[in-house]
Amino acid sequence: MLIKNISALLGDELNFVSNTNIQIQNNKFKRIQPKIKPSGKEEHFDCEGLLMIPGFVNAHTHIGDSIGKDITLNSSVDKKIHPVFGAKSKILKNTSKANLTSFMKNSCYSMIRKGITTFVDFREGGLDGVILLKKVLSETPIRSIILGRIEFYQDVVQIKKNNRFPGEKIDEFNELIKKCDGIGVSGANENSTSVLNYYSKITKLRAIHSSETKQSVSRSKKNTGISETIRALSLKPHFLVHMTHASKSDLHSAAKKIRGIVICPRANSSLAEGIPDIEFMQKAGCTLALGTDNVMINSPDMFREMDFLWKATMGIHKKRINPKDILKMATVNGGKILKKNIGVIGNGKIADCIFLDKHSLDLEPMHDPYASIVHRASESTIKAVMIGGKIVHGKI
Template sequence: MALTISNISLFIGENLEYIDKGYVVVKNGIIESVGTGDYKGKSDGAIYDGEGILAIPGFINAHTHIGDSFGKDIGVDAAFETRIHPIYGIKNKILRKSERKHLVNFMRSSAMSMMRNGIVAFADFREGGLEGIDQIKEALSGLSIKGIVLGRPEFYHDLSKDFVKNPKLPPDVIELVFQIANAADGLGISGANENTDNSLNEYGKVIHKNSLKKKFLIGIHAAESLETTKKSITVTGKSEVQRIVSKLLPNFVVHLTHASDMDIELVARKKIGIVVCPRANGTLGVGIPRISKMLSSGCCVGIGTDNIMINSPDMFRELDYVWKVSRTLADRPIPAREILKMATVNGGKILDLNSGAIMTGKSADIIFIDKNNLDISPMHDPHVSVIHRANASCILNVMINGKFIDGDEFGCM
């Protein structure tokens, strides 16, 4: 049975063109048709009037760490490495010392919070090896949100000591990487500074070998802080991005807060996606990514909210932050429509999802916004209104795979 909504405003297609009056037809979880004007076709299901509603693509949160949801704002004034270093950071201590049931419950709460804020899919860098993957699968059980799980083994090199000898991954770690890849959707690697050239190369080999059987993703952090950027150049003579591209060739890199022009152009040339996390970078005090430069260089840029420990998983706040910062710092402010594409269309492309746009053949992942909400009415510029003024209170409902999210999944009774 099809569901047809007519007389509705829409952001249509990959360019998010605003249509004041149109229609969308959903069947079997897919957008069967979408268009302008009155709906004149026949329907084998219900037809609803969408007057006063704006349909936009569901948000895709392209980088998270929801495993640390249990540790919100712990160590808020601690230094960058002290908070999030994968070996000795506060975050790692939280993950090691917390009870499984608490980790799972708070991860589930974060997933529900994301849906409430219009997020239909997210990519999580999942720590903890196979156990960590099992935890997030349990946390997402029964929820509609699409979780792309990128696992990792808890094995790291000390670049300062190991770079010259350039050791490979031990055989037992390689075997674990194979198991993780098969249990998850790919790998979410900590960073180049925790790996030798040989270990980066081996991660890539495992994924590319497995990709013959199943589609996998590789994501990795890079150039997040000035300290990590300087360390890579001092120890190896190359930037993190240069090492990553030459040895790993991932699907996407996260942050690039301190990437050079050469780094950004290299990523663009290799058609590697970039996921920026501006509010998380701001919380940690490490800087602001040069999104305008990335876009002008031809990069496909998505947005992530990063660690729950340091940042809320709210894409509305992320969009508003990027909007304001770009108008303050960039030579050419980023248009509102381009910022919204980062949270929808671009995220879908980077994560290879059939989502992120309202167009025929795409998954029916849609946010329905109340145009008469007090925070956004009147909407003189719909794209600006959504990224600059809208919030969760403006959402009437969220659709994922053609089904409306019920109250229980929103955390409501």
């Protein structure tokens, strides 16, 4: 397939080119340069007026709770989403599989329409939960990275004693990991250091929630005398999720050991937990990606996430943030921390992208493409979405 006369944001730096041709073959971007001619019967499209940007990587979701939108709005974080006694786990247990599946599927289609081409899901519910999500994915064209977990949580006494991972759970755990892209651990406050060390041995992706709330940070200190982030690092994670209440020394340790942090500013705000200090995280040398977290508490929309993060950060810190940095968090950086060939328009990268209408009412005239995308673009400015070289939404 040959895309002709298109504007695009290319490479790791999202460099803007106003007119080029892009050839796509076998699911990947093959050649990008002006004046490529279609070979033989290759289909070709004149895309004058469109801007191609990388598909969004929503680096942290829990779409399993799509059925629980805005329940328990006024209760505490733990009462909402605690993995053992939160309202969420009760709802999930008491809802039929058919109902859960249909709302998860809706969230997948909603994400595609908003230009999200990959989402990284922390999947609860053990192997059954993973199988349910896989069924949804077999019927929807979105790309997903599934980070599963078995339903095994330890209490304070077990954590203080540093109890090991129980032998009778090993088979269940191995079976689950075979079916997933990696592990998504709920947090250091539900797992002993010994268990986190055990999980760290898997060769697939490893990620963990950390320092999401003031309460979780102080709970770790109180129970173990050690910071939640330092304990979370026992997992040797590829990335940490949140870090909203991490101390400066925690962030330096994270930057030194792993670099990857996925932040979820709107989800943190809807839980009244503040927003992450992205300026400091960047200065410490972390690579930041963006996620929308639980569908139950936040909509899976990366346009809204970028706009919110950009303005709220500048509003609070009274310093300008380059909108290109925010757009990287929604695209390039997601691919980087996941170590996947996605999030970038470049030769050999997987052809996941969004076609934006430069002449749409909200975008024209587009003087700064990065600012336009971060705070003006929306679902209505998308002409089409491509995943793996196939148009899965709209038309070009």
